[in-house]
Amino acid sequence: MAADATNAIVVERLTKRFGSLTALDQVSFEVRAGTVFGLLGPNGAGKTTAIRILTTLLRPDGGRASVLGLDVVKDAAAVRYQIGLAGQYATVDEHLTGRENLRLIGRLAQLRRPEIRAQADALLTRFGLADAATRPVRTYSGGMRRRLDVAAALVARPPVLFLDEPTTGLDLLSRNELWAVIRELVADGTTVVLTTQYLEEADRLTDRLAVIDGGKVIADDTAASLKARLGSSVVEIEMADEHASASAAAVLAQRPGLRPERDGNRIRMTSSDSSAVLIDALHTLDFSQLQPTAVQVREPSLDDVFMLLTGHRAEDAEPAAQHRTVSGVAA
Amino acid sequence: MTAAPAALRRPGTHNLLSPARDALAVAGRNLNVIRRSPRLLAFSTIQPLVFLVLFRYVFAGVAAKTLPGIPYVDYLMPGIFVQVTVFGAMNTAIGLASDVQSGLLERFGSLPMSRVAVLAGRTIADLARNVFVVALMVGLGYAVGFRIHNGASPFLAGLALVLAFGLAMSWVYAVVGLAVGDPETAQAAGFPVLAPLVFASGAFIPVSTMPGWLQVFAAHQPVSYTASAMRALVLGGPTSTYVWQSLAWYAGIIVVFAPLGTWLYRRNV
Numbered sequence: 348m349a350a351d352a353t354n355a356i357v358v359e360r361l362t363k364r365f366g367s368l369t370a371l372d373q374v375s376f377e378v379r380a381g382t383v384f385g386l387l388g389p390n391g392a393g394k395t396t397a398i399r400i401l402t403t404l405l406r407p408d409g410g411r412a413s414v415l416g417l418d419v420v421k422d423a424a425a426v427r428y429q430i431g432l433a434g435q436y437a438t439v440d441e442h443l444t445g446r447e448n449l450r451l452i453g454r455l456a457q458l459r460r461p462e463i464r465a466q467a468d469a470l471l472t473r474f475g476l477a478d479a480a481t482r483p484v485r486t487y488s489g490g491m492r493r494r495l496d497v498a499a500a501l502v503a504r505p506p507v508l509f510l511d512e513p514t515t516g517l518d519l520l521s522r523n524e525l526w527a528v529i530r531e532l533v534a535d536g537t538t539v540v541l542t543t544q545y546l547e548e549a550d551r552l553t554d555r556l557a558v559i560d561g562g563k564v565i566a567d568d569t570a571a572s573l574k575a576r577l578g579s580s581v582v583e584i585e586m587a588d589e590h591a592s593a594s595a596a597a598v599l600a601q602r603p604g605l606r607p608e609r610d611g612n613r614i615r616m617t618s619s620d621s622s623a624v625l626i627d628a629l630h631t632l633d634f635s636q637l638q639p640t641a642v643q644v645r646e647p648s649l650d651d652v653f654m655l656l657t658g659h660r661a662e663d664a665e666p667a668a669q670h671r672t673v674s675g676v677a678a
Numbered sequence: 679m680t681a682a683p684a685a686l687r688r689p690g691t692h693n694l695l696s697p698a699r700d701a702l703a704v705a706g707r708n709l710n711v712i713r714r715s716p717r718l719l720a721f722s723t724i725q726p727l728v729f730l731v732l733f734r735y736v737f738a739g740v741a742a743k744t745l746p747g748i749p750y751v752d753y754l755m756p757g758i759f760v761q762v763t764v765f766g767a768m769n770t771a772i773g774l775a776s777d778v779q780s781g782l783l784e785r786f787g788s789l790p791m792s793r794v795a796v797l798a799g800r801t802i803a804d805l806a807r808n809v810f811v812v813a814l815m816v817g818l819g820y821a822v823g824f825r826i827h828n829g830a831s832p833f834l835a836g837l838a839l840v841l842a843f844g845l846a847m848s849w850v851y852a853v854v855g856l857a858v859g860d861p862e863t864a865q866a867a868g869f870p871v872l873a874p875l876v877f878a879s880g881a882f883i884p885v886s887t888m889p890g891w892l893q894v895f896a897a898h899q900p901v902s903y904t905a906s907a908m909r910a911l912v913l914g915g916p917t918s919t920y921v922w923q924s925l926a927w928y929a930g931i932i933v934v935f936a937p938l939g940t941w942l943y944r945r946n947v
Contacts, residue, residue, distance in 0.1 A: 440780075440782060442715065
């Protein structure tokens with residue numbers, strides 16, 4: 348079966364089990380070459396498992412996946428020439444300097460010596476680490492380590508890049524810089540797969556995204572169209588207790604154009620016209636003599652996507668599954 | 679059959695020598711790490727020094743009664759050389775377990791490098807570290823009265839044998855490091871195995887002084903063979919049987935543990 352030349356990655360019914368836990372359950376998606384694809388979901392949803400299979404670190408129990416037409420199991424060695432990986436933890440060597448770290452990766456990626464030197468220095472400059480190039484990484488800040496980690500994934504100029512929660516733990520400035528780098532790479536033709544817990548990040552960066560929950564893909568769409576389904580903003584009303592919020596949700600549901608979703612004390616409504624919703628909702632509650640304890644209007648979050656798609660909040664499925672040992676389970 | 683985009687990266691400089699180059703790159707990295715942890719290096723060389731001085735002066739009186747004709751320090755030093763290299767193997771487990779924990783092995787696993795290079799690079803670096811520690815112990819041994827009876831060449835051959843034993847034990851501890859996955863556990867798991875191996879042997883006192891049931895174990899394990907071979911090379915006497923028995927042990931250890939370690943690494947990374 349020939350791979351579609353426009354698809355850099357094809358994932359078909361991928362399944363992975365760890366004992367009784369099904370980390371991936373018949374996951375399928377495709378990533379077009381030269382685009383950014385996002386895997387969006389809470390901790391333990393299976394995002395990292397999918398990345399680890401695609402980067403040949405883990406064998407699937409069922410289904411298949413290919414990167415640039417190369418099977419991640421049968422052609423694993425060839426796949427490794429085509430990919431770069433920046434994992435969830437900054438996996439650089441504490442005792443080596445920034446430059447030594449990048450050169451080591453260059454050697455192990457089978458680059459030629461002049462190319463290794465040139466690439467290491469170019470990346471140190473690009474990621475604002477040139478001044479720290481000769482310092483051991485143990486003296487770096489968290490943001491600097493993270494940037495070095497992403498730089499390490501780029502040493503071999505891989506056509507396909509995997510970033511597992513690239514901005515977790517980054518300050519706002521470093522995050523914006525990293526986003527700019529990702530956009531530049533894509534402009535140069537790189538295909539990027541990233542995982543994130545933040546809808547905003549998925550919205551700003553990805554061309555398409557899969558929402559994962561409990562090892563299943565529950566939506567595969569563009570961020571824009573997911574947001575269109577959500578509405579551009581969320582009006583959230585908090586009541587004193589569950590009894591009050593149940594009554595409030597009932598009266599709000601009577602109003603045309605309001606679609607209240609109740610979650611404990613809170614009621615949320617998504618809309619593209621938040622001020623109209625807010626005025627209508629407050630009028631309605633006031634008329635029924637129901638008094639909110641708090642009201643806010645905000646951008647939709649991952650939680651809202653989950654409420655929309657599954658009717659429940661994005662809960663961390665398996666915090667322990669994030670833990671990784673070489674002899675055991677990984678998520 | 680595969681319609682890959684033009685951007686496909688070519689497999690660069692990969693050839694038959696690549697595994698060796700990868701292993702040397704990893705070994706270089708590990709040596710850099712050892713070099714930059716001077717405190718760790720200092721304390722791990724103080725430990726054998728303490729053993730040497732203690733054994734040299736605490737046991738000398740008792741040993742003189744069972745070892746007529748040889749100064750105890752000359753009997754002891756071959757055992758000390760074996761001890762430091764065998765204990766040094768624990769660094770292999772600790773180093774690998776640290777790399778498992780930090781996620782560095784994860785990154786190596788995603789690179790187009792030889793699968794055996796991570797373990798080979800680790801054991802080569804620990805061999806280099808052992809060369810340094812053994813050289814230091816030769817100097818300290820001389821300072822406390824140790825002398826070679828049989829010429830420099832057999833002595834150097836003996837040191838090479840001891841280092842080869844250290845390398846074989848590194849492969850055992852590579853498996854331990856990968857299996858436990860964190861440095862504290864690796865250290866704790868290492869000692870209960872190493873201690874009986876080193877002390878229930880002919881490294882420090884003749885096996886013939888031990889109870890019969892213990893002699894069965896002590897006489898046939900690799901620490902005793904290596905210590906006996908080294909001793910024969912230093913003091914003189916028939917050597918070839920001990921040397922061959924030792925080499926057979928090392929070959930056996932590597933034949934079992936190198937594939938086992940590589941299998942563990944492949945399976946998990």
